[in-house]
Amino acid sequence: DGGITQSPKYLxxxxxxxxxxxxxxxxxxxxxxxxxxxxxxxxxxxxxSQIVNDFQKGDIAEGYSVSxxxxxxxxxxxxSAQKNPTAFYLCASSRxxxxxxxxxxxxxxxxx
Amino acid sequence: xxxxxxxxxxxIVQKGGISIINCAYENTAFDYxxxxxxxxxxxxxxxxxxxxxxxxxKEGRFTISFNKSAKQFSLHIMDSQPGDSATYFCAASRETxxxxxxxxxxxxxxxxx
Numbered sequence: 436d437g438g439i440t441q442s443p444k445y446l447x448x449x450x451x452x453x454x455x456x457x458x459x460x461x462x463x464x465x466x467x468x469x470x471x472x473x474x475x476x477x478x479x480x481x482x483x484s485q486i487v488n489d490f491q492k493g494d495i496a497e498g499y500s501v502s503x504x505x506x507x508x509x510x511x512x513x514x515s516a517q518k519n520p521t522a523f524y525l526c527a528s529s530r531x532x533x534x535x536x537x538x539x540x541x542x543x544x545x546x547x
Numbered sequence: 548x549x550x551x552x553x554x555x556x557x558x559i560v561q562k563g564g565i566s567i568i569n570c571a572y573e574n575t576a577f578d579y580x581x582x583x584x585x586x587x588x589x590x591x592x593x594x595x596x597x598x599x600x601x602x603x604x605k606e607g608r609f610t611i612s613f614n615k616s617a618k619q620f621s622l623h624i625m626d627s628q629p630g631d632s633a634t635y636f637c638a639a640s641r642e643t644x645x646x647x648x649x650x651x652x653x654x655x656x657x658x659x660x
Contacts, residue, residue: 439590441590466644466646468646475556475652475653476652476653477549477551477553477636477638477649477650477651477652477653478591478636478650479650480646480648483644483646485644485646491646493646525590525591527590529644531644532643532644533644534579534581534640534641534643534644534647534648535581535593535596536593536648537593538583538590538591538592539590540588540589540590541588541589541590543588
């Protein structure tokens with residue numbers, strides 16, 4: 436089945452620790468995205484990548500980092516510099532310059 | 548600055564009724580207007596989308612109405628069912644990639660039997 440796989444589904448992190456969220460897609464899409472979702476707010480773009488080995492900051496990139504070493508994979512690291520990391524994180528992909536985005540099932544990150 | 552404004556924040560509808568969710572935008576360069584449906588603990592899934600060359604698009608019980616002059620668009624769910632209970636997000640973009648996709652704040656729909 437084609438789709439986007441995010442793991443883990445739930446993640447707990449202690450304050451001061453970095454944590455990496457996984458995102459893999461087999462849709463053969465060139466573009467991949469990370470969004471953050473908070474209650475009562477829309478989705479906010481963290482980072483996006485339109486090609487391997489290249490990525491761009493979105494609206495709320497501070498405290499996050501990404502890499503794009505393979506077309507299929509776009510991991511997101513939430514660093515200790517992110518002041519309020521507890522949120523639902525969504526990975527998405529699309530064809531380049533297409534606005535139809537396909538989303539994964541999300542990772543809920545909780546800082547304890 | 549919220550590029551897309553969505554209302555209401557929550558909506559309760561009786562089974563069989565019509566659910567209506569409204570969105571407004573400012574940027575006249577937007578040319579793609581999707582609606583996403585999200586169930587609890589899941590990622591959003593594209594429900595239906597419209598481009599500004601048409602005023603209405605219907606897919607089954609779901610209809611988008613688009614008013615270009617008013618810069619507004621809305622989702623109508625006819626014969627609402629309990630299985631439609633979810634959060635709905637409108638969005639808008641220029642057709643230049645999902646990095647330019649701006650989302651509304653979401654409407655939590657509850658359909659009661």
